[in-house]
Amino acid sequence: MTPPSTQVLTDGRSARSSDRRPILEIRDLAVDYGYGEDRVHALRGVNLTLHEGEVLGLAGESGCGKSTLVYGATRLLPPPGLISAGEVLYHTEDGETVDLLRLSDADLRAGRWQDIAVVFQGAMNSLNPVYRIGRQLTDAIKAHRPGSTPREREERARELLDMVGIAPERIRSYPHQLSGGMRQRVMIAMALALEPRVLIMDEPTTALDVVMQRQILEQIQDLRDRLGFAVIFITHDVSLLVEVADRIAIMYAGEIVEEASGKQVYKEPRHPYSYGLLHSFPPLHGPRRELQGIPGSPPDLQNLPSGCPFRTRCAHAMPECAEIHPELGPTALGEERRTVACLLHTPGHTVPAELAEHATGR
Amino acid sequence: MSDEALDPAGSGGRADSAGRAGATSRTTTRPVVARDDVVLEAVGLTKHFPLRGLRASGAVHAVDGIDLALRSGQVIALVGESGSGKSTVARLLARLYPQTAGTIRLHGEEVTARRGRAFRRYARRVQMIFQDPFASLNPVHTVRYTLTRAVKIHQKGLSGDELEKALRALLERVQLSPDRFIDKFPHELSGGQRQRVAIARALAADPEVLLADEPISMLDVSIRIGILNLLQDLRDRLGIAILYITHDIASARYFADRTYVMYAGKPVETGDSESVTQTPAHPYTQLLVRSAPDPEDLVSEERSGGRGEPPNMVNPPEGCRFSPRCPFATDLCRTTTPPLLQIGAGREVACWGYASRVEGGTDAIPASAQLPQLGAAAAPVTAAATTTPEVTR
Numbered sequence: 001m002t003p004p005s006t007q008v009l010t011d012g013r014s015a016r017s018s019d020r021r022p023i024l025e026i027r028d029l030a031v032d033y034g035y036g037e038d039r040v041h042a043l044r045g046v047n048l049t050l051h052e053g054e055v056l057g058l059a060g061e062s063g064c065g066k067s068t069l070v071y072g073a074t075r076l077l078p079p080p081g082l083i084s085a086g087e088v089l090y091h092t093e094d095g096e097t098v099d100l101l102r103l104s105d106a107d108l109r110a111g112r113w114q115d116i117a118v119v120f121q122g123a124m125n126s127l128n129p130v131y132r133i134g135r136q137l138t139d140a141i142k143a144h145r146p147g148s149t150p151r152e153r154e155e156r157a158r159e160l161l162d163m164v165g166i167a168p169e170r171i172r173s174y175p176h177q178l179s180g181g182m183r184q185r186v187m188i189a190m191a192l193a194l195e196p197r198v199l200i201m202d203e204p205t206t207a208l209d210v211v212m213q214r215q216i217l218e219q220i221q222d223l224r225d226r227l228g229f230a231v232i233f234i235t236h237d238v239s240l241l242v243e244v245a246d247r248i249a250i251m252y253a254g255e256i257v258e259e260a261s262g263k264q265v266y267k268e269p270r271h272p273y274s275y276g277l278l279h280s281f282p283p284l285h286g287p288r289r290e291l292q293g294i295p296g297s298p299p300d301l302q303n304l305p306s307g308c309p310f311r312t313r314c315a316h317a318m319p320e321c322a323e324i325h326p327e328l329g330p331t332a333l334g335e336e337r338r339t340v341a342c343l344l345h346t347p348g349h350t351v352p353a354e355l356a357e358h359a360t361g362r
Numbered sequence: 363m364s365d366e367a368l369d370p371a372g373s374g375g376r377a378d379s380a381g382r383a384g385a386t387s388r389t390t391t392r393p394v395v396a397r398d399d400v401v402l403e404a405v406g407l408t409k410h411f412p413l414r415g416l417r418a419s420g421a422v423h424a425v426d427g428i429d430l431a432l433r434s435g436q437v438i439a440l441v442g443e444s445g446s447g448k449s450t451v452a453r454l455l456a457r458l459y460p461q462t463a464g465t466i467r468l469h470g471e472e473v474t475a476r477r478g479r480a481f482r483r484y485a486r487r488v489q490m491i492f493q494d495p496f497a498s499l500n501p502v503h504t505v506r507y508t509l510t511r512a513v514k515i516h517q518k519g520l521s522g523d524e525l526e527k528a529l530r531a532l533l534e535r536v537q538l539s540p541d542r543f544i545d546k547f548p549h550e551l552s553g554g555q556r557q558r559v560a561i562a563r564a565l566a567a568d569p570e571v572l573l574a575d576e577p578i579s580m581l582d583v584s585i586r587i588g589i590l591n592l593l594q595d596l597r598d599r600l601g602i603a604i605l606y607i608t609h610d611i612a613s614a615r616y617f618a619d620r621t622y623v624m625y626a627g628k629p630v631e632t633g634d635s636e637s638v639t640q641t642p643a644h645p646y647t648q649l650l651v652r653s654a655p656d657p658e659d660l661v662s663e664e665r666s667g668g669r670g671e672p673p674n675m676v677n678p679p680e681g682c683r684f685s686p687r688c689p690f691a692t693d694l695c696r697t698t699t700p701p702l703l704q705i706g707a708g709r710e711v712a713c714w715g716y717a718s719r720v721e722g723g724t725d726a727i728p729a730s731a732q733l734p735q736l737g738a739a740a741a742p743v744t745a746a747a748t749t750t751p752e753v754t755r
Binding site: 062180209212214236237242292294297 | 443612636640655
């Protein structure tokens with residue numbers, strides 16, 4: 001068994017530059033719900049790369065496929081969800097590359113939790129109410145490290161609780177004896193039990209108060225700095241993502257429509273949908289402005305409009321939008337390391353001023 | 363009896379889309395109220411839920427003595443974390459629970475209605491919107507049925523064309539096109555549309571007060587503002603008084619004229635929304651504002667400082683209930699409950715840190731008591747009531 005250390009993995013995050021190695025590559029992933037004629041294409045050819053030690057944010061409205069994307073990529077999708085195409089490449093520590101979608105069940109099982117751990121949506125309620133949290137914390141360790149002694153496991157569980165800011169004595173508590181924020185932290189501690197390299201968090205703070213949310217976020221960032229794992233952070237709250245994520249991918253109707261650094265997305269959105277999302281929440285500081293949100297309602301995946309799926313809600317929709325389906329590509333301003341899927345950024349079109357802003361002091 | 367309402371009206375009134383006329387021609391008993399008059403008022407409102415169980419004794423102190431005044435054409439926000447008692451306040455005002463102590467007054471008259479006709483008469487004037495539109499609409503009934511019931515209960519004797527007109531007017535008021543939505547089932551609607559139907563149902567009673575319990579927290583980010591703008595429009599056009607309950611202090615700033623911040627069942631700070639959010643006075647409000655995600659302010663490192671958790675509400679802490687988490691707390695805070703001190707026009711804060719700067723603030727305590735030093739965190743105190751005018755938008 002690996003010693004229960006928190007120092008081992010500190011090297012992962014040494015460089016904050018962009019030349020970090022990719023750790024998880026999702027390529028052309030497509031997921032359908034249901035079979036036959038009336039199946040719904042929940043994901044349509046999504047490409048996404050997660051680098052070592054990076055926090056990648058996935059944002060979008062409910063039903064846009066953000067949870068489907070990560071559950072598909074980790075093969076956790078319950079029926080009738082079906083992966084219809086694509087590959088998910090996981091780069092192991094030894095430099096090997098495996099395709100998670102073609103892995104045998106036994107290998108997949110061995111890698112889960114150890115390599116890729118998930119904190120589920122509504123994690124507060126996913127603890128088993130009839131077992132003490134100590135037992136739930138040691139369960140995964142027992143399964144993956146059969147050689148460990150009960151004493152070692154308990155030691156590790158205490159250490160994990162301490163790591164997420166809960167007194168180790170609470171190991172004997174039942175879930176109902178903990179507050180919502182504490183239960184959430186226990187879930188995070190559980191996910192980190194085997195020191196995974198990738199941590200997937202599906203709306204980890206949605207059910208919490210802002211004060212508690214802030215505490216948990218700081219905890220996650222602190223742990224990431226210490227342990228160097230990479231995070232995929234799913235939320236519908238873009239303002240939160242701008243704070244925590246290194247890079248943000250905005251999803252709409254089963255596709256990624258924009259991918260850029262957190263700051264770029266916030267200061268210089270290039271896709272009309274990103275712009276709309278950012279102008280949907282009122283600011284706490286600064287001038288008060290009239291807000292409109294995005295007209296219309298989130299897309300119905302069963303009958304999407306032709307061409308660009310966003311065009312029916314888009315303020316800049318053109319006749320071509322109904323015909324051509326936009327692909328992720330460079331922005332019209334030729335910026336590096338960001339992509340957008342919008343016809344406005346293809347040759348022969350002028351980008352409206354609000355989607356071509358340049359933040360000062362970059 | 364409801365089936366009767368369902369069928370013939372549908373075809374009859376369809377061509378007529380002059381919906382607004384139907385709404386105004388209704389016989390309403392609503393008194394003519396000038397804007398900014400107090401419509402619904404709570405004084406010393408208190409609710410304790412007794413603990414149940416074999417060996418249990420005591421009570422959950424959900425709300426402890428809150429004073430609140432809802433004025434026509436004004437939005438009041440009640441902000442606080444979950445468990446702070448804000449939803450209980452709404453339910454008390456809607457008369458869904460009896461209060462333990464305190465009085466509720468509607469236009470100055472004490473409300474005692476609990477059930478039957480008196481309660482229905484009260485409900486006609488004070489309506490509630492719930493948090494979860496997925497749960498508050500019956501999934502087996504169409505929009506038409508849901509609204510028809512509300513209209514029939516609150517406006518007796520409408521039928522046929524008149525009823526149809528009223529239904530259409532309601533849908534138009536919440537910006538849903540009647541032709542598209544009236545025969546839909548809740549599952550065919552998106553969250554925002556459902557919430558609009560729920561609002562339309564509340565409007566069927568032609569209420570003077572809307573109690574909105576987290577009306578947008580279950581909705582997608584992109585459509586939340588739409589619902590807030592709709593409520594704002596109802597406030598402006600119909601002069602409805604709105605109580606807006608939320609945990610999102612930024613939306614309170616955007617939407618509400620006045621904000622009340624609650625902590626552990628007690629109000630800790632009140633004032634016009636702009637000053638409460640921009641210069642928060644109470645340490646708890648300051649923590650709330652600091653904790654809210656703020657993409658503008660990515661650099662500041664010392665954001666948090668928020669440790670600890672809300673107190674146990676069965677045995678709430680003595681004195682100021684925030685004192686166990688407060689960085690400034692002194693012995694005084696831990697023993698004596700601070701009163702609401704007026705620190706500006708319409709601004710009150712329950713914190714001993716302002717006592718020395720407010721006239722008469724230290725009267726009730728021994729001279730030897732040590733007041734907390736808020737230092738740079740303290741909000742400015744404006745003595746006279748002339749400086750900040752009441753915000754009216």
